[in-house]
Amino acid sequence: MLRIGLLSLLVFTSVWAHKINLFAYDEAGLLYVQSYFTKSSPCKQCVVKLLDANQKELLAFKTDDEGKASAKLPSAEFDIIVEAGMGHQAQTHYVAQSHTKEETKTLPSDMPLDKMLLGLVIIVFFFGVLYWIKRKPSHT
Amino acid sequence: MHLSEGLLRPEILIGGAVVSAAFTLYAFKTLKDDEIPKTAVLSALFFLASFIHVPIGPTSVHLVLGGIVGAMLGFRAFIAIFVALLLQGVLFGFGGLTTLGINLFNLATPTLVGYWLFMLPTTKRWQKDLLWFLVGFVPLALSAFLLSLTLALNGDAFVDASKLALLAHLPIMFIEGFITLFALRFIEKVSPHLLHVKEHYVTHRAA
Numbered sequence: 001m002l003r004i005g006l007l008s009l010l011v012f013t014s015v016w017a018h019k020i021n022l023f024a025y026d027e028a029g030l031l032y033v034q035s036y037f038t039k040s041s042p043c044k045q046c047v048v049k050l051l052d053a054n055q056k057e058l059l060a061f062k063t064d065d066e067g068k069a070s071a072k073l074p075s076a077e078f079d080i081i082v083e084a085g086m087g088h089q090a091q092t093h094y095v096a097q098s099h100t101k102e103e104t105k106t107l108p109s110d111m112p113l114d115k116m117l118l119g120l121v122i123i124v125f126f127f128g129v130l131y132w133i134k135r136k137p138s139h140t
Numbered sequence: 141m142h143l144s145e146g147l148l149r150p151e152i153l154i155g156g157a158v159v160s161a162a163f164t165l166y167a168f169k170t171l172k173d174d175e176i177p178k179t180a181v182l183s184a185l186f187f188l189a190s191f192i193h194v195p196i197g198p199t200s201v202h203l204v205l206g207g208i209v210g211a212m213l214g215f216r217a218f219i220a221i222f223v224a225l226l227l228q229g230v231l232f233g234f235g236g237l238t239t240l241g242i243n244l245f246n247l248a249t250p251t252l253v254g255y256w257l258f259m260l261p262t263t264k265r266w267q268k269d270l271l272w273f274l275v276g277f278v279p280l281a282l283s284a285f286l287l288s289l290t291l292a293l294n295g296d297a298f299v300d301a302s303k304l305a306l307l308a309h310l311p312i313m314f315i316e317g318f319i320t321l322f323a324l325r326f327i328e329k330v331s332p333h334l335l336h337v338k339e340h341y342v343t344h345r346a347a
Contacts, residue, residue: 112232115232116191119187119227119231120188122227123180123183123184123187123224123227124184126223127176127177127180127183130171131173131176131177134171134172134173134176
């Protein structure tokens, strides 16, 4: 009975040793992540992924040897996944406190009209030059 | 539809660049001055089409409209698409300079099939409508197939992505088929001379 009890304790400890704890907070537009198995065993060089609502990857980076990492907030709301390999991972949904509207405004637009207009001007210019080159021999 | 830089093996990039460069240079060399305005307009159309995105499942695809470009330009489609792809890469990072050759090959070569379909003789209205639908549908299907093939040739790790690329473009094939059908019908109504591509090229060849 004692043997079974000790064995169970060992297995149980082993299970907990593989459980990844994930702790995150944000301040001034920066996300801080800390991940660990136990207090004395940080999740070293683990891959941290930030995913949007469609599970599309927004950002990926690694923790340092203390299990810590930081990155610029990519959006106001996302999922954080920490992967420790061998199928071990922790996941949490995160709502940022310091993601300001100004930051959202600076995110690149899908349709930057100025560049689209520039593209059209270049097309007109390019084919204009081509027309001039192609017409030249017929005038001489 | 735009393969990004740093993804493909050098032999695929070089192969695509060599073939596309040969086709494009030939198209530039044989381009007549009176074909230039139409080539410019269709280059602009192709350039703008890629900004119309359609979300499908976890991914997003965009319009290509290669069928219309091919039908109205024939081999000159290589020039129109080359210029548009170059600008999309430089200004927006769609694709890139190293992948310009393979992207041009994947997108422009199928438009020649669109041109061939457009040239087929028809006697009835429904036959013409069906062909014009296929002018939009088939080139995009072939482009999606070439895109998938490129990814699959790049390595086993890309096989899943290649299947997804093909499936994701299936709805767009139908959308482009109908857009092409209605666009060509509209052009036929307002400026039918623009569709007289066949006579145009026959005249040039004879000259």
